[in-house]
Every structure is written in C-alpha cells, then in structure tokens.
Amino acid sequence: MAKVPVQFTLNGSEKAEFIESGTTLLNALRDKIGDTSPKGGCHQGTCGACSVIIDGELRLSCLTLAETCNGADIKTTAGLAEGGVLHPLQRAFLDAFATQCGFCTPGMIMAAKVLLDRTPNPSREDVVEALSGNICRCTGYEPIIQAVLVAARANSQNAA
Amino acid sequence: MSLVLQTFSSAKDANAALQAPGTRYLGGGTLVVRATNEGDVSTSSLVRVTDPGLSQIAVAGGKVRLGASVTMAAIASHPELAALAPAGRAVGGPAIRNMATVGGNLFAPAPYGDFAVALLALDATVVTEGGETPIETFLAGRDTSRAIVTAVGFSLPTAESFRFLKVSRIKPKGVSVLSIAALLELAADGTVSSARIALGCMADRPIRATAAEKALLGCKLTPREIAPALAAAGEGIAPITDPIASAWYRAEVLPVHLGRLLSN
Numbered sequence: 334m335a336k337v338p339v340q341f342t343l344n345g346s347e348k349a350e351f352i353e354s355g356t357t358l359l360n361a362l363r364d365k366i367g368d369t370s371p372k373g374g375c376h377q378g379t380c381g382a383c384s385v386i387i388d389g390e391l392r393l394s395c396l397t398l399a400e401t402c403n404g405a406d407i408k409t410t411a412g413l414a415e416g417g418v419l420h421p422l423q424r425a426f427l428d429a430f431a432t433q434c435g436f437c438t439p440g441m442i443m444a445a446k447v448l449l450d451r452t453p454n455p456s457r458e459d460v461v462e463a464l465s466g467n468i469c470r471c472t473g474y475e476p477i478i479q480a481v482l483v484a485a486r487a488n489s490q491n492a493a
Numbered sequence: 494m495s496l497v498l499q500t501f502s503s504a505k506d507a508n509a510a511l512q513a514p515g516t517r518y519l520g521g522g523t524l525v526v527r528a529t530n531e532g533d534v535s536t537s538s539l540v541r542v543t544d545p546g547l548s549q550i551a552v553a554g555g556k557v558r559l560g561a562s563v564t565m566a567a568i569a570s571h572p573e574l575a576a577l578a579p580a581g582r583a584v585g586g587p588a589i590r591n592m593a594t595v596g597g598n599l600f601a602p603a604p605y606g607d608f609a610v611a612l613l614a615l616d617a618t619v620v621t622e623g624g625e626t627p628i629e630t631f632l633a634g635r636d637t638s639r640a641i642v643t644a645v646g647f648s649l650p651t652a653e654s655f656r657f658l659k660v661s662r663i664k665p666k667g668v669s670v671l672s673i674a675a676l677l678e679l680a681a682d683g684t685v686s687s688a689r690i691a692l693g694c695m696a697d698r699p700i701r702a703t704a705a706e707k708a709l710l711g712c713k714l715t716p717r718e719i720a721p722a723l724a725a726a727g728e729g730i731a732p733i734t735d736p737i738a739s740a741w742y743r744a745e746v747l748p749v750h751l752g753r754l755l756s757n
Contacts, residue, residue: 335497355496355539357526376530378523384588390566391588395530396522400498401541444587465666466586 341405343368344412352399359383361399362409370411370439374468381467384440385409391447391466410439413446421491422446422484431480433471440467445481455485496529498539504641507542508622511639516540518641520562521592523585524601547596547643550574557649561596561642565589565608576652580611580674583659586666596642599628600635603694603733604669607659610699613691614674615655617647632698650676658754659693660746662737669694670738671747673754677709685709690751694743695730704728705751719755723748 336351343366350365359376362368362385374382376395383395386408413420422442425431432438441464448455448463455463460481469477498519501507511518515537517525529536547562552573559568568574568581569590584593584607598608599619612628619631621640628645631638656675661667672693680686688709690702704725712718732743 337498353495354498355529357530377527378585378589381586381588390591392591393523393588396526396592398496398498398519398522398526398539400500401519447587462665463587466588 337400339399339403341402341407343407344409354400356399357395358385358397358399358402358407359394362394362407368409368411370409372436372439374436374440379468380437380440381444382437382440384443384467386443386447389447389450391444408443408446410442413442420446421487422449422481425480425484425487426477429476429480429483431472431476437467437469437471441469441477445484448481449485449488453485453489455481457482496537496539498541501540501542503544504542504547504643505622507540508639508641510538510540511641513538518596520594520597521564523589523593524597524605542641552649555649556646558644558646559595560644561594563595564591565593565595565598566591568595568608573649576650576655577611577657580608580657583607583657583672595645599631599642599645603697603699604735604737606699607669607672607693610672610691610693611655611657611674612645612647613699613701614657614676614689615647615650616676616689617645620644620646629701635698654678656754656757658750660750668735668737671695671732671743671750673747673751675754677714677755679714683713684711685714690726692726692730692747694738695732695747697733700730702726702728702730702751709755714755716752716756719752722755723752726751 337354338351340349352361359371359373371385371394372382374380378393378396383393385394387405422445444464444467460478499510517536519525519539519541547560549560550563551558565581565584569578598606617628618625619628620643623640659672660670674691676689678687688706690706691699692702693699705722708722708725726748727744732740734740
C-alpha cells in the first residue's frame with residue numbers, strides 16, 4: 334500500500350510522517366507519533382474520547398483521515414501542561430474528582446477547552462451543551478461540569 | 494483492507510473517480526469513516542473535493558444556497574439562518590457538528606439525517622453537476638445516486654413559518670426517536686393556508702406526512718382543530734426499529750409530538 338506524507342503542527346511542534354492512505358488521525362497520533370492522549374473508544378463518533386482541536390475547532394480524530402490534516406494546527410490534551418504545570422482545566426478535573434477511570438477525560442478536556450477559549454464565563458447550560466458529545470460512564474457528569482465551571486472561574490480570576 | 498483517499502480540486506473531476514466500484518465520497522467523515530471503522534470492507538477508495546466553493550453559504554433575495562460541505566456548526570451559527578439553527582443544532586454534539594455536512598446529511602440513514610428532514614419540509618433543491626433535483630425525488634433515488642451533490646437551495650423561511658422538533662431520550666443530545674419539520678403559512682384569520690411536514694425515523698429516510706398536511710389546511714392551530722391532522726400523521730409511515738425505539742413506539746408517539754410542535 335502506497336504511503337502518503339502528512340505534515341501538521343501538533344501542540345506547537347512540527348510533525349511529518351509517512352502514513353498509509355486512509356489512516357485515521359487517531360491512529361496516526363497514537364501509533365505513529367506517540368501521542369496517546371486521544372483515546373479510541375467507539376470509533377463511531379459517539380463517545381468523544383478521541384476529541385482533538387483542529388484549527389481551533391473541536392473534531393473527532395477517529396473520523397478524521399490524517400491526510401486531510403496537512404498544514405493543520407492540531408492540539409491534544411498532551412500539549413496542555415506547560416513546564417510540568419498542569420493547565421487550569423486539568424487541575425480542576427483533579428481537584429473536583431472529575432476523572433475516575435480517566436478514559437473520557439482527554440476528550441472532555443478538549444471539549445471544555447474549546448468552550449472556555451470562546452466563552453470564558455460559561456453558564457452551566459453552556460458547559461452541558463459543550464460536553465454533550467462526550468460520554469462518561471463513571472462520574473455521572475456532575476463533577477465534570479463542576480470542574481469546567483471551576484476552571485472558568487480560575488481563568489477569569491487570573492485574567493483580572 | 495485499507496483505504497485509499499483521492500483528493501480533487503473540483504467536483505467535476507471527482508465525479509469520474511466516484512464511478513469506480515468500492516468508491517464513496519468523503520464529506521465530513523461522520524458516515525463514511527464511521528462505516529469503514531466498523532469494518533465495512535465494501536469501501537476501498539474514498540474521493541473528496543477541496544473546492545472552497547462547496548463550503549459557502551449564500552443568502553440573497555430570500556433564497557439560500559448551502560454548499561454541500563457546509564457544516565451543521567456553520568448553519569447553526571450563521572446570523573441569517575436563525576430559522577434553521579434548531580435543525581443544525583439537532584445534529585450530534587459539538588464535534589460532530591463541526592464535521593457533519595449538508596451533503597452527507599442527505600445520505601444519512603435513519604435515525605440520522607435530522608437536517609435532511611428540515612430540507613424536505615423546505616422543499617429544497619439538490620444540486621449536482623448533472624442539474625437540479627427536487628429533494629423528494631433525490632431522497633427516493635439516493636441509494637443509486639452516483640453524482641456528487643454540490644449544493645442545496647431553498648427559499649429562506651421566516652422564523653414564524655418554520656418549526657423543527659427532534660425528540661431524543663438523552664438530554665441534551667441523543668439519537669433521534671423522531672424528528673419533525675413543518676413549514677406552515679397562516680392566513681390572516683389564523684387558519685393554515687399551506688403546510689409541508691417532513692418526518693424523520695418514520696422510514697429509512699425522511700418522508701412527508703402528506704395526509705396530515707392536507708388535513709391541516711383551513712384549520713386553526715388549536716388542539717381541537719389539529720386533531721384530524723394528528724390522526725392522519727401515521728398514514729404511510731414505516732418507522733424504523735433500532736436500540737433507541739421500536740417502530741411501534743415511534744408510531745405511537747408521533748401524533749403526540751406533532752401536536753406539540755403544531756400547538757407551540
């Protein structure tokens with residue numbers, strides 16, 4: 334099978350790989366590049382565990398072919414911490430006990446990050462809507478919603 | 494079995510490649526990549542078009558033209574398409590809405606394809622290289638259609654005349670139990686002068702509730718006057734059965750939800 338070149342920015346660093354045509358971005362990230370933060374849950378677009386941010390928009394890496402991402406700016410949860418300091422969302426998820434098994438967490442955090450980037454002071458309804466494409470089977474969602482609201486408050490206090 | 498993706502700059506060039514056996518068109522990937530991920534080995538090749546014109550929304554003179562690659566998120570956030578925003582928002586979660594396209598929705602099998610239900614009520618026209626087709630004809634022949642959809646066109650409804658409802662069991666977002674779109678014109682005395690109602694999940698693709706449409710004519714939108722239309726809503730339906738709901742359940746609740754949509 335012919336390999337095709339792909340080149341994109343992942344969490345601020347340039348990546349270039351030869352992949353098999355038809356490879357999903359999820360598989361390219363996990364198996365070729367070694368960023369295992371996006372998770373392969375359903376591979377059907379239902380669970381949201383594979384969510385990543387492509388050019389500022391939340392997308393599902395399991396349904397995105399890697400070769401359609403040439404030149405794109407891709408962000409994953411693995412790129413959020415800076416110099417060993419967790420991102421406010423990651424901190425809030427830990428503090429609010431919003432992660433139990435942790436499988437859905439990277440997708441939840443990506444969905445929450447897109448929300449907070451656009452809506453720094455979201456309402457509870459905004460948070461519920463933003464997370465509506467992500468499934469969690471452990472927490473019952475309430476701690477996750479609280480974590481996002483806490484992170485939003487932490488952000489706005491830092492900005493003030 | 495692996496996939497090969499072919500990229501073209503225009504729909505015209507891609508149409509030829511799409512004729513090869515085992516080839517499907519890749520829009521947002523929410524149907525096609527989903528199928529290949531699930532193990533659908535009948536698809537060996539995907540074709541996509543990067544023409545930016547396919548992602549354009551044009552609203553002028555009361556007419557709307559949505560490029561086939563326009564996403565549900567783009568529709569939901571477009572200031573001139575506020576009447577359609579509920580139908581755009583009805584599809585998937587935020588990530589799916591950033592990917593799922595107008596063109597793909599026309600091919601989505603029930604229980605998916607909620608936006609196509611809206612397009613059917615709006616009497617949209619489906620545009621391909623070969624010309625324009627009324628959406629009803631297009632939906633009926635979609636299984637054998639091999640031409641790339643480039644756009645859909647329709648008259649922009651007013652917020653008052655267009656109603657859309659999606660019923661799902663999971664809040665705020667879930668797969669459709671059913672969806673209903675209605676384009677209603679009311680006369681000065683409040684009676685219905687024209688009605689076009691489309692239903693999702695009441696067949697393997699969106700269908701019209703023509704008996705209910707006829708029964709609504711001349712009625713005021715009161716519970717008593719719409720009762721005959723609700724009774725007629727089930728004529729000609731063949732609802733799907735899936736893990737969300739049985740055909741029986743869908744048929745039972747259709748008049749209830751149609752009643753709520755009409756009396757709101």
